Amino acid sequence: MSSSTVLGVSSTPYLEVSSKRTTPLATTSSALLSLPLADKSHFNALIATSSVAKPLGFGNGGGSGFGFKQSLTFVPSAIATPNTVLSEEAFKRLGEFSENSGSLDGSDGDEDYESQTESDEDELAISKLGLPGRLAESLEKRGITHLFPIQRAVFEPALQGRDLIARAKTGTGKTLAFGIPILKRLTEGYEQAISLRRSRLPKVLVLAPTRELARQVEKEIKESAPYLNTVCVYGGVSYNTQQNALSRGVDVVVGTPGRIIDLINNSSLKLGEVEYLVLDEADQMLAVGFEEDVELILENLPPKRQSMLFSATMPSWVKKLSRKYLDNPLNIDLVGNQDEKLAEGIKLYAISTTATSKRTILSDLITVYAKGGKTIVFTQTKRDADEVSLALTSIIASEALHGDISQHQRERTLNGFRQGKFTVLVATDVAARGLDIPNVDLVIHSELPNDPETFVHRSGRTGRAGKEGTAILMFTSSQRRTVRSLERDVGCKFEFVSPPAVEDVLESSAEQVVATLNGVHPESVEFFTPTAQRLIEEKGTDALAAALAQLSGFSRPPSSRSLINHEQGWVTLQLTRDSAFSRGFMSARSVMGFLSDVYPTAADEIGKIHIIADDRVQGAVFDLPEEIAKELLNKQIPPGNTISKITKLPALQDDGPSSDNYGRFSSRDRFSRGGGSRFSRGGARGGARGGGSMDRRGFRSSRSWGSDDEDGFSSSRGGRSFRSGNNRGSRFSTSSDDDWLIGGSRSSRSSSRDSSRSFGGACFNCGKSGHRASECPN
Numbered sequence: 001m002s003s004s005t006v007l008g009v010s011s012t013p014y015l016e017v018s019s020k021r022t023t024p025l026a027t028t029s030s031a032l033l034s035l036p037l038a039d040k041s042h043f044n045a046l047i048a049t050s051s052v053a054k055p056l057g058f059g060n061g062g063g064s065g066f067g068f069k070q071s072l073t074f075v076p077s078a079i080a081t082p083n084t085v086l087s088e089e090a091f092k093r094l095g096e097f098s099e100n101s102g103s104l105d106g107s108d109g110d111e112d113y114e115s116q117t118e119s120d121e122d123e124l125a126i127s128k129l130g131l132p133g134r135l136a137e138s139l140e141k142r143g144i145t146h147l148f149p150i151q152r153a154v155f156e157p158a159l160q161g162r163d164l165i166a167r168a169k170t171g172t173g174k175t176l177a178f179g180i181p182i183l184k185r186l187t188e189g190y191e192q193a194i195s196l197r198r199s200r201l202p203k204v205l206v207l208a209p210t211r212e213l214a215r216q217v218e219k220e221i222k223e224s225a226p227y228l229n230t231v232c233v234y235g236g237v238s239y240n241t242q243q244n245a246l247s248r249g250v251d252v253v254v255g256t257p258g259r260i261i262d263l264i265n266n267s268s269l270k271l272g273e274v275e276y277l278v279l280d281e282a283d284q285m286l287a288v289g290f291e292e293d294v295e296l297i298l299e300n301l302p303p304k305r306q307s308m309l310f311s312a313t314m315p316s317w318v319k320k321l322s323r324k325y326l327d328n329p330l331n332i333d334l335v336g337n338q339d340e341k342l343a344e345g346i347k348l349y350a351i352s353t354t355a356t357s358k359r360t361i362l363s364d365l366i367t368v369y370a371k372g373g374k375t376i377v378f379t380q381t382k383r384d385a386d387e388v389s390l391a392l393t394s395i396i397a398s399e400a401l402h403g404d405i406s407q408h409q410r411e412r413t414l415n416g417f418r419q420g421k422f423t424v425l426v427a428t429d430v431a432a433r434g435l436d437i438p439n440v441d442l443v444i445h446s447e448l449p450n451d452p453e454t455f456v457h458r459s460g461r462t463g464r465a466g467k468e469g470t471a472i473l474m475f476t477s478s479q480r481r482t483v484r485s486l487e488r489d490v491g492c493k494f495e496f497v498s499p500p501a502v503e504d505v506l507e508s509s510a511e512q513v514v515a516t517l518n519g520v521h522p523e524s525v526e527f528f529t530p531t532a533q534r535l536i537e538e539k540g541t542d543a544l545a546a547a548l549a550q551l552s553g554f555s556r557p558p559s560s561r562s563l564i565n566h567e568q569g570w571v572t573l574q575l576t577r578d579s580a581f582s583r584g585f586m587s588a589r590s591v592m593g594f595l596s597d598v599y600p601t602a603a604d605e606i607g608k609i610h611i612i613a614d615d616r617v618q619g620a621v622f623d624l625p626e627e628i629a630k631e632l633l634n635k636q637i638p639p640g641n642t643i644s645k646i647t648k649l650p651a652l653q654d655d656g657p658s659s660d661n662y663g664r665f666s667s668r669d670r671f672s673r674g675g676g677s678r679f680s681r682g683g684a685r686g687g688a689r690g691g692g693s694m695d696r697r698g699f700r701s702s703r704s705w706g707s708d709d710e711d712g713f714s715s716s717r718g719g720r721s722f723r724s725g726n727n728r729g730s731r732f733s734t735s736s737d738d739d740w741l742i743g744g745s746r747s748s749r750s751s752s753r754d755s756s757r758s759f760g761g762a763c764f765n766c767g768k769s770g771h772r773a774s775e776c777p778n
């Protein structure tokens with residue numbers, strides 16, 4: 001068995017699979033379901049593929065499935081670890097391996113696969129699992145006709161009584177993965193019982209970290225096995241109802257730790273007969289803060305029980321810690337360490353924002369990316385959740401959800417959201433884990449999450465059960481590095497995008513309005529038809545366009561916005577220079593030099609400057625207040641230069657040219673964490689720090705320093721709010737998030753109106769600093 005693995009496959013003889021050749025789908029579902037039943041010391045892992053996805057109606061690709069490869073294959077021992085089944089990482093490697101190899105009998109694997117798939121689908125059907133009739137019936141009634149992959153992987157070992165640690169991506173059906181085998185056992189047990197005691201004690205305890213999640217698990221179990229008595233216990237509501245329910249005899253208790261402890265302490269909840277324990281969101285349940293409570297609860301459970309841990313994230317410390325509570329657990333990991341941790345159907349975007357532009361961008365993102373569907377916006381603090389929700393409400397119906405809101409209101413809000421009464425839920429991480437709300441199209445992280453796990457869970461509120469969804473991460477320029485490490489930790493890639501252009505927002509708004517027109521009652525339409533006819537005769541399509549504009553909330557033209565930081569009232573211009581005319585490279589200084597020559601007011605009022613990333617283009621983009629931009633565009637400019645208003649940003653250099661002195665101070669990360677760095681910005685900028693009395697640019701530069709921590713990584717940890725940004729909210733503070741600010745010597749530039757002082761930019765003519773092109777000795 002050196003390079004081969006021996007697998008026990010239900011009643012069939014052991015099957016030896018060489019590591020060079022595999023059997024495409026020789027055994028499929030039966031293998032999956034029965035593998036752990038066999039002599040466990042003999043098998044390492046099993047690779048399941050689209051035969052898993054297909055019967056589930058996920059198809060083989062198109063982003064809708066779970067990303068399984070085309071065939072079922074077995075893992076050579078080199079890849080699998082003992083007590084580990086079904087790693088998707090292993091799937092991938094072995095998928096390739098099996099695709100290149102023939103089947104053992106030399107037949108064409110694909111044919112075998114197709115012919116085999118038909119019967120697999122059958123075997124995997126809920127109706128073929130040997131479930132008690134009423135359980136199978138209620139599952140099927142709910143549309144659960146086939147097991148999902150994690151459910152298949154867990155089914156047999158769970159029935160065998162193994163302790164488990166199971167990881168599978170968000171929205172892949174982990175609740176029923178533990179639910180189905182437990183309910184099977186429970187139902188079978190009760191079918192043998194003559195009658196059920198009214199005072200029976202719970203056999204199953206499921207712990208969840210939040211009340212909403214506990215309620216949801218309760219619902220899933222109740223709907224799957226309505227004939228059992230399932231009681232949910234959680235804080236924030238009266239004890240009476242829960243105590244009464246428990247006293248009537250109970251089979252399954254689902255709850256949050258705090259209330260469970262209270263009920264144990266007042267003797268309303270007795271856990272002495274629990275046979276099955278589940279920790280949902282196990283990594284959170286065992287994290288600091290929860291673990292003590294969990295431990296306390298476990299002390300009340302019989303030592304002989306089956307324990308199962310489930311989560312979409314399972315940091316290694318959880319596995320270590322869980323040894324305390326589990327007996328020789330089987331690891332079932334459908335995620336894999338090297339692979340992307342997010343569900344397959346989630347499209348990821350990242351967008352750089354500033355504190356002040358955040359809210360405008362937020363509502364634009366919702367308009368453009370959710371297209372009228374449901375959105376969850378995650379904030380760092382409760383206050384942020386309230387404020388963002390309030391701010392959005394004037395544009396889009398939205399509600400806040402967080403821990404300070406009364407439990408009844410929390411439930412009303414969640415129900416309203418589920419039912420589509422409003423489309424935007426603004427929540428703290430109380431909603432990050434587990435919540436299964438159908439058709440959430442968009443998740444927005446309005447602030448960086450505290451850790452990669454939270455990112456995975458928050459994002460996982462969309463793209464569930466094989467559906468597609470979008471997650472957008474908003475970050476400030478100082479957090480760019482953290483975003484990169486997030487990519488590494490989660491194994492994902494963001495598409496970095498600019499804020500939606502005004503045109504896109506208008507178009508999406510119009511589309512949404514058009515979609516709502518179908519809902520207008522025909523009788524109402526009749527009332528308006530004569531007026532509509534008259535209007536069309538008088539104004540043609542303009543009449544309808546005006547109606548759409550009004551309904552979209554754009555009865556006035558939207559004010560222009562910077563493409564760089566999305567600030568209203570600003571425009572982004574592009575300056576390019578013919579290579580024949582170029583001297584030296586394009587830098588922030590040379591842009592300043594150019595503007596000082598052509599239109600000094602523009603140099604005074606300029607916002608951000610970025611150099612175009614394309615090496616073949618000598619160019620930069622920069623922001624100007626709308627009126628000044630208009631003036632500038634009417635000015636005569638030196639030959640070989642082109643200046644224009646743009647509607648889409650070209651690719652930009654991240655940190656500015658390294659040879660530019662200003663670039664040295666460009667990465668705010670350098671300052672945001674190091675405290676009193678020797679690159680003291682204040683010093684470098686001519687004492688701008690704290691310079692509230694300085695002129696505008698000096699002031700701006702001082703703000704950019706001062707806000708470093710507020711918008712930096714520490715903000716996500718410390719729960720800074722939009723408000724902190726907004727309180728600083730003059731348009732000048734917006735520039736405080738500059739990727740790199742133009743003013744290596746802002747204080748000196750700020751005096752450019754006073755020509756007697758030295759000129760801080762570079763000459764546009766010769767590229768040297770210290771003088772203007774008009775004063776150029778060359």
Ligand SMILES: Nc1ncnc2c1ncn2[C@@H]1O[C@H](COP(=O)(O)OP(=O)(O)OP(=O)(O)O)[C@@H](O)[C@H]1O
Nearest residue numbers: 144146147148170171172173174175312434436465
């Ligand atoms: N076999 C199945 N067939 C059809 N739908 C299913 C099946 N199993 C689960 N579902 C549905 O899939 C959705 C996601 O399931 P669930 O909430 O259990 O996911 P999860 O893996 O626990 O997600 P999270 O990690 O976010 O908690 C639910 O709506 C559930 O009813």
